[in-house]
Amino acid sequence: MARVYNWQLGREMSYWYPENRPQKQFAAVFDTNKCIACQTCTLACKTTWTSGKGQEYMLWNNVETKPYGSYPLAYDLKLLDMLNGQQWNGHKYEGQTIFESAPAGERVLGWRPEQQDYAYPNVGEDDCAGQVDHGSFLSLPHMNWFFYLARICNHCTYPACLASCPRGSIYKRQEDGIVLVDQSRCRGYQECVRGCPYKKVFYNPMTGTSEKCIACFPKIEQGIQPQCFVNCIGKIRLAGFISKPEQARPDNPIDYLVHIKKVALPLFPQFGLEPNVYYIPPIHAPVSFNRQLFGPGAADAMKTYRNAMNDPDLSGLLCLFGSTENVVPHFRRQGDTVVGSNGKDELVRVPLREPVHIRPAVDPKNQLIRINCP
Amino acid sequence: MRYITLALLLFTAACTKAPQVVNEVVAVGSAKLPSSPADPAWNDAPVHLAKMIPQDLVEPRLMTSSTPEVRVRSLTNGSEIAFRIDWDDADQSDMPGPAKMVDACAVQIPEKIEKDLAEPQMGQAGKRVQVTYWRSDWQATVNGRGDTIRDLYPNAAVDHYPFQAKPLEKESADQKEMALRYAPARALGNIRSGPRSEPVEDLVAEGPGTLAPGPSLGSKGKGEFGKQGWSVVIIRKLPDGLAANQRTHVAFAVWQGSKQEAGARKMRTGWIPLVRRDQ
Numbered sequence: 001m002a003r004v005y006n007w008q009l010g011r012e013m014s015y016w017y018p019e020n021r022p023q024k025q026f027a028a029v030f031d032t033n034k035c036i037a038c039q040t041c042t043l044a045c046k047t048t049w050t051s052g053k054g055q056e057y058m059l060w061n062n063v064e065t066k067p068y069g070s071y072p073l074a075y076d077l078k079l080l081d082m083l084n085g086q087q088w089n090g091h092k093y094e095g096q097t098i099f100e101s102a103p104a105g106e107r108v109l110g111w112r113p114e115q116q117d118y119a120y121p122n123v124g125e126d127d128c129a130g131q132v133d134h135g136s137f138l139s140l141p142h143m144n145w146f147f148y149l150a151r152i153c154n155h156c157t158y159p160a161c162l163a164s165c166p167r168g169s170i171y172k173r174q175e176d177g178i179v180l181v182d183q184s185r186c187r188g189y190q191e192c193v194r195g196c197p198y199k200k201v202f203y204n205p206m207t208g209t210s211e212k213c214i215a216c217f218p219k220i221e222q223g224i225q226p227q228c229f230v231n232c233i234g235k236i237r238l239a240g241f242i243s244k245p246e247q248a249r250p251d252n253p254i255d256y257l258v259h260i261k262k263v264a265l266p267l268f269p270q271f272g273l274e275p276n277v278y279y280i281p282p283i284h285a286p287v288s289f290n291r292q293l294f295g296p297g298a299a300d301a302m303k304t305y306r307n308a309m310n311d312p313d314l315s316g317l318l319c320l321f322g323s324t325e326n327v328v329p330h331f332r333r334q335g336d337t338v339v340g341s342n343g344k345d346e347l348v349r350v351p352l353r354e355p356v357h358i359r360p361a362v363d364p365k366n367q368l369i370r371i372n373c374p
Numbered sequence: 375m376r377y378i379t380l381a382l383l384l385f386t387a388a389c390t391k392a393p394q395v396v397n398e399v400v401a402v403g404s405a406k407l408p409s410s411p412a413d414p415a416w417n418d419a420p421v422h423l424a425k426m427i428p429q430d431l432v433e434p435r436l437m438t439s440s441t442p443e444v445r446v447r448s449l450t451n452g453s454e455i456a457f458r459i460d461w462d463d464a465d466q467s468d469m470p471g472p473a474k475m476v477d478a479c480a481v482q483i484p485e486k487i488e489k490d491l492a493e494p495q496m497g498q499a500g501k502r503v504q505v506t507y508w509r510s511d512w513q514a515t516v517n518g519r520g521d522t523i524r525d526l527y528p529n530a531a532v533d534h535y536p537f538q539a540k541p542l543e544k545e546s547a548d549q550k551e552m553a554l555r556y557a558p559a560r561a562l563g564n565i566r567s568g569p570r571s572e573p574v575e576d577l578v579a580e581g582p583g584t585l586a587p588g589p590s591l592g593s594k595g596k597g598e599f600g601k602q603g604w605s606v607v608i609i610r611k612l613p614d615g616l617a618a619n620q621r622t623h624v625a626f627a628v629w630q631g632s633k634q635e636a637g638a639r640k641m642r643t644g645w646i647p648l649v650r651r652d653q
Contacts, residue, residue: 051536052556053523057472105435112473112634166434166638167583184562187585189637190473191434205470205526207559207567208511 001099004158007245008269008295010092014100015272016107016163025177026155026215027242027254027276028229029264031321033283033305034236035148037063037125041228041237045152048227049214054206057118060213061228063150067289068124071151072117075199076268080292082109086270088296097272098160098197108160112194147282149293150236152228153200153213154267154275155179161212164195176241177276178215186210197271223327223342235322240329242276251330253317253340254278261314263304265294280305312336316352324348393447394420399457399624401448403652407456408449411598411605416458419447424626426641431495432582434638441628441641444479450650454592455616456609457481459626463603467631468510469526475631477510479597481608482625483648485578487615494625494644496579504588505577506610508595510631512573521569573597574608582638616650624648 003012004019045061062071070076079098086095098109130144155172159179162170169185170192172178181192181201186209192201193210201212216226224230225239240254248259257264257278264278281290283302290298308315316338317331326347328340333352340348361370399422408415424444428436445460459479467477484492485502492501515521523530537552538544554560559567565575565587574595578588597606613622623645629635 047536050556051534052553053521053535055556056523056530056532105430105433105437107433114473115471118472164434166432167585183559183567184564186559186564187566187637188470189639190475191637193472203470203472204557204559205472205474206521206523207557207564208470209559209564209567211558 006097006158006272006274008093008266008274009097009272010090013097013158013272015158016099020172021157021244022172022174022177024175024241025157025243025276026220026239027258027278028152028237028239029254029257029278029280029321030150031236031280031318032147032149033280034234034321035063035150036234037065037148038233039063040231040233041150044227044231045213048216050211052204052206054204055202055211058202058204058211059121060200060202061150061152062121063148064121065125065127065146066149066285066293067129067146068127069149070123071121072113072199073120073123074117075113075197078111079109079197079271082111083270088270091296093270093272095270097270098195099158099163099272107164107166107191108195110160110164110194110197112190113199142284145282145285147285149267149279150228151198151200151267152226152277153179153215154198154273154277155213155215156276157274158272160195160197160271160273161192161201164191165189166191173217176215176217176220178217178220179212180214180217181210181212183207183209183211197268197273198275220327224325225327229322230325232322238321239327241327242278251332253320253328253331256313256317256331261304261311262297263301263308263314265297265301267293269295312352316350319350319352320348323350393417396420396422398422398621398647398649399424399446399448401450401455401648401650403650404449404451404456407451407454407609409594409596409607409609411458411460411596411607415449416447419449419458422446422646424643424646426626426628426643429495429627429638429640429642432638436635436639436641438633439641440630440633440635444626444628444643446626446646448648450612450652452652453612454609455612455650456607457624458605458607459628460605461603461628463599463630463632465630465632466510466599468514468599470511471526473634475629475634475636477604477631478508478629478636479604479606479608480505480507480627481610482627483613484623485614487613487620487622491623491645493581495642496582496585498581500580502578502580504591504610504613505579505585506574506591506593506595506608507577508574508597508606508608510573510597510599510604512570513595513597515570516573576610612650613648616648618650618652621647621649 001014002018004015050058101109128144128146169182188208229237242254248255266275287299316333330341336352402419447458449456482505497503542549574593576588576591579585591611593610595608627640627642
């Protein structure tokens with residue numbers, strides 16, 4: 001194994017191949033606080049990419065209710081259990097990644113879901129963490145809670161699927177860091193399914209090959225965000241490109257949220273893949289749970305997000321989510337407006353606060369009393 | 375009556391004659407190569423018992439030994455060579471699916487007959503090996519299993535496939551073209567991904583991880599699952615330069631689907647001498 005640097009762990013780690021970062025790295029930020037689990041993203045992906053034979057069970061995009069939801073079943077708990085409890089020391093991970101804890105004869109620590117594990121994509125949906133007793137009322141933080149976790153492939157910097165494939169059939173594109181399965185080379189050994197801790201590679205029994213989220217690369221190549229982003233009703237998603245921490249640009253929306261404000265965090269960074277989908281953690285869920293999912297930055301991220309109303313740059317950027325189908329490489333705030341651009345042309349302009357229109361109860365022109373019921 | 379009894383005894387003895395066991399794979403001359411493993415022509419070929427070892431050279435390795443040996447017979451008609459490979463297997467695994475592996479076997483022969491042999495495990499750079507690979511789910515397809523999800527999951531409910539919607543006509547070129555969009559491996563011509571007429575494929579390799587489609591060796595195959603396990607016939611072109619009484623080498627690999635064996639997780643033999651005896 002080679003030694004590579006994983007900034008999410010704050011240390012070097014072992015990986016199957018030497019460090020080879022792409023020229024650009026596709027990345028995304030999902031705001032869990034805005035997701036309503038309408039599954040429009042799921043359907044947008046499903047109808048675009050996985051409507052073929054053998055793809056019936058595949059959800060390259062899914063939305064699960066935490067704490068109990070998971071697809072495939074218990075994909076996260078099983079691996080956490082296999083890792084058997086690991087430690088962070090501040091922002092440095094002192095535990096073992098799935099590469100470092102690979103058993104003899106294996107490339108990564110992994111497991112392969114059974115068919116039944118794919119049979120319950122909505123298990124735990126809307127189930128909250130505990131029973132809501134008679135007489136309970138809403139308080140903050142919530143005594144019982146749940147939140148929605150939308151998931152796609154993380155297009156990791158150190159993909160476990162890629163490391164697991166003995167044939168080198170999985171590759172990471174130099175131009176955008178998107179991880180793809182070469183459908184002409186794959187022989188369906190399902191090693192990638194076993195290796196990916198997020199279980200975002202799926203075996204197609206009709207073609208005998210494994211398939212995965214492609215980050216809608218034909219759209220990314222055109223500077224347009226993927227299907228699950230532009231169809232998001234809750235406007236929770238923003239796609240772009242992320243820099244290394246030391247090269248972060250304050251006007252890059254992804255860099256700003258991940259590296260500068262540190263309000264968006266990777267999912268299960270302790271697995272060691274340096275995943276590139278970042279989550280603004282749910283502010284009503286317990287810190288301990290968020291910390292397990294999103295790492296040691298969870299408490300600070302929650303605090304930053306709670307304070308966003310007093311931070312016009314941050315709240316302005318959050319207004320850009322879902323405001324355009326274009327990938328927005330640059331943003332700036334101008335007073336009460338936030339502007340997204342490609343460096344030359346303006347792509348979108350959004351007010352920090354929508355104008356408020358008050359419709360009087362009396363229409364003097366028509367001498368009418370307006371009522372609110374139909 | 376005495377003669378009848380004697381004849382019956384002789385007939386029974388002939389039927390139960392133990393096969394000749396040899397310490398190399400001997401390809402016996404035969405005008406016609408049997409395509410079925412049940413063909414009595416195989417009784418003319420001596421059997422070689424090839425011990426198998428787990429693939430433990432490259433990750434992912436097979437850490438638990440499974441198939442202990444294969445029983446191999448061989449025949450040749452001078453232009454093709456046939457192998458019958460038998461191994462014990464308690465489970466017939468021929469349904470592919472998530473975490474469902476299928477039974478398979480392969481025959482490996484060096485591309486060239488030379489003194490300095492290629493590495494027995496998939497060859498090495500500059501020393502290519504030819505691999506003919508048989509799979510149980512392909513056999514099921516050749517035997518008539520359909521190309522729909524209900525052939526794998528009889529109770530599957532499918533709302534809609536875009537390529538089966540109007541105005542596309544059933545089986546039309548437009549419909550087939552659209553269906554390919556949702557089967558990228560087929561669209562790209564991945565030879566393992568589509569409906570097929572033979573349960574085998576011809577491959578070449580120059581080391582672990584390099585397996586790739588090779589020039590056609592005109593391979594054919596047929597596998598049957600019985601009480602004891604699989605019996606598979608693989609027929610391929612005779613190795614280049616293998617004249618009568620000459621030797622090359624052959625190696626075998628077996629995958630048991632029920633034991634999650636696929637790809638590098640397999641049982642294999644080392645190189646075994648293969649001699650052509652035309653008689």
